[in-house]
Amino acid sequence: xxxxxxxxxxxxxxxxxxxxxxxxxxxxxxxxxxxxxxxxxxxxxxxxxxxxxxxxxxxxxxxxxxxxxxxxxxxxxxxxxxxxxxxxxxxxxxxxxxxxxxxxxxxxxxxxxxxxxxxxxxxxxxxxxxxxxxxxxxxxxxxxxxxxxxxxxxxxxxxxxxxxxxxxxxxxxxxxxxxxxxxxxxxxxxxxxxxxxxxxxxxxxxxxxxxxxxxxxxxxxxxxxxxxxxxxxxxxxxxxxxxxxxxxxxxxxxxxxxxxxxxxxxxxxxxxxxxxxxxxxxxxxxxxxxxxxxxxxxxxxxxxxxxxxxxxx
Amino acid sequence: xxxxxxxxxxxxxxxxxxxxxxxxxxxxxxxxxxxxxxxxxxxxxxxxxxxxxxxxxxxxxxxxxxxxxxxxxxxxxxxxxxxxxxxxxxxxxxxxxxxxxxxxxxxxxxxxxxxxxxxxxxxxxxxxxxxxxxxxxxxxxxxxxxxxxxxxxxxxxxxxxxxxxxxxxxxxxxxxxxxxxxxxxxxxxxxxxxxxxxxxxxxxxxxxxxxxxxxxxxxxxxxxxxxxxxxxxxxxxxxxxxxxxxxxxxxxxxxxxxxxxxxxxxxxxxxxxxxxxxxxxxxxxxxxxxxxxxxxxxxxxxxxxxxxxxxxxxxxxxxxxxxxxxxxxxxxxxxxxx
Numbered sequence: 257x258x259x260x261x262x263x264x265x266x267x268x269x270x271x272x273x274x275x276x277x278x279x280x281x282x283x284x285x286x287x288x289x290x291x292x293x294x295x296x297x298x299x300x301x302x303x304x305x306x307x308x309x310x311x312x313x314x315x316x317x318x319x320x321x322x323x324x325x326x327x328x329x330x331x332x333x334x335x336x337x338x339x340x341x342x343x344x345x346x347x348x349x350x351x352x353x354x355x356x357x358x359x360x361x362x363x364x365x366x367x368x369x370x371x372x373x374x375x376x377x378x379x380x381x382x383x384x385x386x387x388x389x390x391x392x393x394x395x396x397x398x399x400x401x402x403x404x405x406x407x408x409x410x411x412x413x414x415x416x417x418x419x420x421x422x423x424x425x426x427x428x429x430x431x432x433x434x435x436x437x438x439x440x441x442x443x444x445x446x447x448x449x450x451x452x453x454x455x456x457x458x459x460x461x462x463x464x465x466x467x468x469x470x471x472x473x474x475x476x477x478x479x480x481x482x483x484x485x486x487x488x489x490x491x492x493x494x495x496x497x498x499x500x501x502x503x504x505x506x507x508x509x510x511x512x513x514x515x516x517x518x519x520x521x522x523x524x525x526x527x528x529x530x531x532x533x534x535x536x537x538x539x540x541x542x543x544x545x546x547x548x549x550x551x552x553x554x555x556x557x558x559x560x561x562x563x564x565x566x567x568x569x
Numbered sequence: 570x571x572x573x574x575x576x577x578x579x580x581x582x583x584x585x586x587x588x589x590x591x592x593x594x595x596x597x598x599x600x601x602x603x604x605x606x607x608x609x610x611x612x613x614x615x616x617x618x619x620x621x622x623x624x625x626x627x628x629x630x631x632x633x634x635x636x637x638x639x640x641x642x643x644x645x646x647x648x649x650x651x652x653x654x655x656x657x658x659x660x661x662x663x664x665x666x667x668x669x670x671x672x673x674x675x676x677x678x679x680x681x682x683x684x685x686x687x688x689x690x691x692x693x694x695x696x697x698x699x700x701x702x703x704x705x706x707x708x709x710x711x712x713x714x715x716x717x718x719x720x721x722x723x724x725x726x727x728x729x730x731x732x733x734x735x736x737x738x739x740x741x742x743x744x745x746x747x748x749x750x751x752x753x754x755x756x757x758x759x760x761x762x763x764x765x766x767x768x769x770x771x772x773x774x775x776x777x778x779x780x781x782x783x784x785x786x787x788x789x790x791x792x793x794x795x796x797x798x799x800x801x802x803x804x805x806x807x808x809x810x811x812x813x814x815x816x817x818x819x820x821x822x823x824x825x826x827x828x829x830x831x832x833x834x835x836x837x838x839x840x841x842x843x844x845x846x847x848x849x850x851x852x853x854x855x856x857x858x859x860x861x862x863x864x865x866x867x868x869x870x871x872x873x874x875x876x877x878x879x880x881x882x883x884x885x886x887x888x889x890x891x892x893x894x895x896x897x898x899x900x901x902x903x904x905x906x907x
Contacts (some may be wrong), residue, residue: 380634381634466675467670467672467675467676468675468676468677468678468679470630470670470676471670471676471677471678471738471741472678473630473662474628474630474662474663474667474668474670475662475663475667475689475690475693475741476658476659476660476661476662476663476664476690476693476694477659477663477689477690477693478659478693481689485681486678486681489680489681490678490679490680563680564679564680565679565680565725565727566679566725566727
């Protein structure tokens with residue numbers, strides 16, 4: 257198992273290299289010029305060229321790429337074109353809100369979706385199943401920002417139970433921190449929850465039809481043991497897979513959610529950097545997101561071995 | 570045997586039906602039999618004759634979305650099972666009535682260890698702590714002659730062969746000393762040599778524990794070797810019931826006779842040309858169970874059938890000690906081929 261993990265970690269290096277290559281050239285081939293943005297609307301062509309030369313953007317692209325990769329290999333992601341701050345510093349400053357939002361969303365979604373899916377499969381084709389799955393379709397179809405504004409309108413504006421916007425770091429106390437995360441997590445989590453609930457139901461339905469479930473029932477085991485141990489453990493591999501895939505979904509959702517709720521996280525940083533064509537920042541962020549995704553996949557793959565003894569690495 | 574006071578399990582006029590797109594299937598259509606304490610009863614018949622459904626009905630494991638026990642009574646140790654609450658029924662299953670299934674490859678949970686799967690039954694029904702239940706599981710594995718039982722406790726089903734898995738199923742089923750063990754085609758999926766070992770094991774354990782066995786099979790050879798009494802089923806009905814020697818000495822229902830003629834025999838001498846007598850199949854097909862059957866269910870395939878067979882349900886005729894047959898034409902059947 258350890259050998260497998262080490263091998264997988266090494267295998268992430270080429271993946272990250274390809275991501276770095278793509279993001280670098282894609283940004284530079286995309287329309288828009290940071291030098292023009294910095295120089296301002298009324299700048300002359302000479303002024304823009306001067307800015308470009310100062311930023312090193314006049315150098316050949318391949319040369320720029322190698323300079324950047326050499327820095328990367330030393331753990332340096334470069335400096336923001338606009339704020340002159342190190343990209344690593346910008347990212348680490350904005351990391352906490354995004355990690356907090358992602359984890360709380362993950363927690364809310366998984367904690368609700370799995371019981372919902374299990375109950376729906378258990379009571380398949382009964383009223384509760386139809387209600388819950390109808391809700392799941394609705395949740396899946398609802399764009400994050402629409403739901404976000406609806407939630408803000410009722411919970412923050414009308415009933416004034418929760419803050420409208422903003423983020424409180426955990427250092428300011430657990431409750432203010434949690435309070436600021438409830439609405440964004442729910443808004444971001446509903447789509448995700450609907451997805452996991454549907455997969456849980458489908459996977460459980462398939463498992464509940466298996467012979468070993470009949471055996472478990474023939475032993476007179478309590479319903480909860482049959483459902484939660486005998487069935488759910490067998491149904492877990494597809495569910496965990498979807499949870500992993502969904503994390504990619506969350507990363508794009510985070511961008512919108514942070515914007516709507518005015519949370520100073522990586523999502524907002526990404527939007528700002530993309531709009532300004534702040535190349536080093538965008539490059540750094542994409543690498544961080546890609547790295548997160550690769551790590552999540554690794555964790556998911558390792559979890560299979562714990563869920564199903566037939567899987568060995 | 571009906572009305573036997575020693576019977577631990579009595580099934581009376583059982584009707585189990587399933588709702589399908591083609592209509593209501595009468596999978597079990599008025600079956601009655603008794604199981605005496607400690608005896609081995611065989612239930613034989615071809616696929617789809619209602620053997621397994623009868624077994625699942627006894628444990629009330631018919632999926633409620635599609636099927637139900639429409640009529641009849643099942644009493645176990647004096648208790649009416651059809652009227653029992655689901656909770657009480659769960660207390661019985663795996664404890665006083667156990668069941669083992671045909672497919673050892675798929676009947677064990679692939680993600681739980683063998684030890685867990687046996688011990689959970691013991692914890693559930695005997696209320697002992699896990700540690701003691703695991704000890705019991707170890708004893709049971711030893712009892713079903715699995716070598717190195719303590720190591721096997723922590724193995725998963727995919728690490729065991731088919732025969733070993735069926736031994737585990739038996740260990741699990743017997744772990745709480747049930748009064749009745751229902752074995753639904755327990756050896757059908759196994760190699761012939763393993764089949765014999767498993768049957769032998771079941772019989773030995775029966776002697777040790779006094780558990781009555783209901784052995785469901787389509788294999789008359791298995792019936793002959795292992796059971797004391799036999800119920801022959803056809804199209805959801807019981808057509809003949811007899812002590813095993815009597816059944817093989819003189820099968821009285823044309824269907825039973827047909828089944829016996831369909832067994833390949835090596836003990837029949839080949840003739841001068843080196844050909845053996847041709848196996849005789851039963852002509853025709855099992856009737857569709859979506860239409861109510863008037864008269865005898867076997868009439869359409871029976872060489873002895875008369876007009877009366879097709880229109881009136883056959884009487885149950887006593888034909889010797891414990892031997893009954895549901896047939897209008899017993900006397901003609903006795904007299905010989907049609």
